[in-house]
Amino acid sequence: MRKLALSDEILMTIEKPARYIGGEVNAVMKDKEKVDIRFAMCFPDVYEIGMSHLGIQILYDMFNKREDTWCERVYSPWNDMDKVMREQQIPLFALESQDPIKDFDFLGITIQYEMCYTNILQVLDLAQIPLEASQRTKEHPFVIGGGPCTYNPEPLADFFDLFYIGEGEVQYDALLDLYKEWKVSDASREDFLKKAAQIPGIYVPSLYSVSYKEDGTIDKMISLCPEAPEKVKKQLVLDVTTSSYPEKPVVPFIKATQDRVVLEIQRGCIRGCRFCQAGMLYRPTRERDLEMLKKAAYAMLKNTGYEEISLSSLSSSDYSHLKELVTFLIDEFGSKDINISLPSLRIDAFSLDVMGKVQDVRKSSLTFAPEAGSQRLRDVINKGLTEEVILNGAGQAFEGGWNRVKLYFMLGHPTETEEDMKGIAWLAEKIAERYYEVPKEKRNGKCQIVVSTSFFVPKPFTPFQWAQMCTKEEFLHRAYIVNHEIKDQLNKKSIKYNWHEADVTILEGVLARGDRKVAKVIKKAYEKGCLFDSWTEGFKNELWMEAFAECGVDIDFYTIRKRELDEVFPWDFIDIGVTRAFLEREWKKAHEETVTPNCRMQCSGCGAAVFGGGVCREH
Incomplete structure (x- = not known):
């Protein structure tokens, strides 16, 4: 029988102890003495969110099909548990075995969203693994990152030994086989990293340096050894039908986000x-x-x-x-x-x-994502959705018994005008009008339209990677324009408006297009107490602003600065096809x-x- 890493006394004092005890249906248990590789798979957020992530379920299943490997899971402890672990010096542990993560061979972290970056440092810190890769020895696990944010890994380069660029089903077996050979040899940690860098899709930040121009932009990225390729090529599963897929996914004890x-x-x-x-x-x-x-x-x-x-x-x-x-x-x-x-x-x-x-007969809400209020701006963003299609779809839905519609838009797109912003309110009004054109006998109660706007963040490897962002004040002004215009509509009582936090968006913009200089800001923010930044109750903008100021990093350089077409981006060394x-x-x-x-x-x-x-x- 497993011995839990936490005492009953501790479990009784924390919220949702089921986050930390493991033992769920379909969790994989192995004899650790009979495996060569122990891999801790981490989602740097709370259990309920991490358990909803399909990518981890796929890799967990794939790794555990290997007889020589035991893959276990670990998530970010919530604030109450974090406090207990620090006070009582309890090292972060895996759910299956309850063994400390620091004793594993690999710590694999999936990086889905920029606002989880301080949680990554929390995981390393609680696991008693040095935050910076340069400080780790042969006694520490190799820390490897994967997921969409690794397509610009540079803000996190100091904290990871390796990054896997692409879909994990392709090259992980080669990496694990290489590790087995290295583990029984006398070779150094650096030797393993050099060999790993030769596997397609593996990026080892320590094998590269970056030179900058006088204006702060990147001059070039320099490979420091023959083993480090100039371009790291995304790994792609060509046949998704025959690739690994879990038929026995782990079932959480408590309700997950995607249950x-x-x-x-x-x-x-x-x-x-x-x-x-x-x-x-x-x-x-x-x-x-x-x-x-x-x-x-x-x-x-x-x-x-x-x-x-x-x-x-x-x-x-x-x-x-x-x-x-x-x-x-x-x-x-x-x-x-x-x-x-x-x-x-x-x-x-x-x-x-x-x-x-x-x-069912009650008809839950329908979701439209026009993304922009005017046809002009939808053409700019290449949404491929006309107002006619939107209104026809809404009309058919209303006639079919639906009465609640959610509309998702983005504010701050390149070339956006005030008319585009007001167009969000006008489109919501037209949809409301379409509801009241439906014969009364076909209507299902009152019409409800929920308009939500997020703020635009330019992302790497998109046509908008050159775009300038708005300032926080500009974003809020645009939300004010939409809100005011909605209140002027005839059917305003049928329309509800929500908008995203602007200060979170600005930070996301810095982290999305940041370079290696941003790493010190992330570390400083974490040291000041920033954690769970994607949670409204966790985000501490004032501490982030202090961290940027103390590190001498200019936010505007990464957000509102104009970029020329020939600028070298931090992610240009990656080939995504x-x-x-x-x-x-x-x-x-x-x-x-x-x-x-x-x-x-x-x-x-x-x-x-x-x-x-x-x-x-x-x-």
């Missing part, structure tokens, strides 16, 4: 929105085979006891077998009270028909207000189609 079976139906997106990083990073689109998905759905529902299954992708409507898959799920599981969730659908007649089949020339063309087309057709309509020559010897499935 359901997740069925990934495809990777990538054909749409090409110019602000969307995921749409560029995960090109080309790759679909999973329908029969594979049917078998996976059966197995996962059977092995978990979940009562809901969610179809996951960036744009579910574009999956070519969606109708057949949904029909199968309804026929097989509808009578067993299994709910079917369909996020990321485009609002058209087909999608509404599908949703009408899977949603989508060419810089394509991103430049799209940046120029944005200013020309020209729409680029989606990949299924016409190949735009982004480079992803032939990346890695693959073939874009759309052509």
Whole structure:
């Protein structure tokens, strides 16, 4: 029987002790004396959020299929637990074995969002692993990062031994095999890192240095040894149908954010929105085979006891077998009270028909993401959604019994004007008017429209990576304009408006496009007490501002500064397949207000189609 790392007395004093005890359904237990590699997989946020992440479930399943490897899980302890661990000198431990993370071979951290960066330092600190990679010895685990934020790893370069660029199914076996050889040798930690750097997709920051120009921009990135390639190439799973997928995902003891079976139906997106990083990073689109998905759905529902299954992708409507898959799920599981969730659908007649089949009579809310208030600005961002389509979709939804609509927009897009901002209110009003055009007998109560605006953050490897951000004051002024205009509408009582925190957005903008100089700010902010920055109750903007000032790092340099087309970016050493020339063309087309057709309509020559010897499935 496992001995818990925490006493009953401690567990009784903290909120949600189930976050820390492990022992869940489908958790993998192994004899640690019979494995060669112990890998701690970390999501740097609380248990409920980390347990909802599909990527970790995939790698956890894949690693544990190796007889020589035991992969366990660890998450960020919440503030109450953090306090106890520091006071009582309890080292951070893995859920399965309850063993200290510092005794493992690897600590793998998935980095999904810039606002979790101080949590990464918390994990290292509580694990009693030196924060800076340069201070670690052969006695410490290798710290490796993965996930979307690693496509600009530079703000975190000081804290990681390695980064894995791309999809983990491709090269992790090679890395673990290499580690096994190194572990029984007399070679140094540096020797392992040099060999690891030769594996495609592995980036070792310590093997590179960065030189800067007088204006503070990057001159070049310099490889310090022959083993470190000038370009690190994204790793891509070409056949997602035969790649590893968990049929026995771990089931949490407490309700997770996504408390359901997740069925990934495809990777990538054909749409090409110019602000969307995921749409560029995960090109080309790759679909999973329908029969594979049917078998996976059966197995996962059977092995978990979940009562809901969610179809996951960036744009579910574009999956070519969606109708057949949904029909199968309804026929097989509808009578067993299994709910079917369909996020990321485009609002058209087909999608509404599908949703009408899977949603109950009460009809939950529908979500539209126009992203911009005017057609002009939707063309700038290449949203590919016309007002006619939006209003027709809303009308069909209202006639089908829906009465609640959520609208998502972004404020601060390049070229945005006051008319574009006010257009958000006008579009919400037109949707409300469309509801009252529906015959009374078909209406389902009062119309409710919830308008939410986030603020635009330029991200690496998007056509908008050159864009200037707004200041905090400019963002808030734009939200004020929208709020005021909504209050002037005839149907204002039917429209509710929410907006994002502007100071969080500014910080996200610095971390998204930051370079190695930003690392000292992250460390300083953590030392001052910044933690759980993505949580409203956790974010301490004043401490971050103090950290920037004390480190002499200018926020405006990373946010509002104008960038020339030939500027060297911190992430330029990474090859994601989508060419810089394509991103430049799209940046120029944005200013020309020209729409680029989606990949299924016409190949735009982004480079992803032939990346890695693959073939874009759309052509």
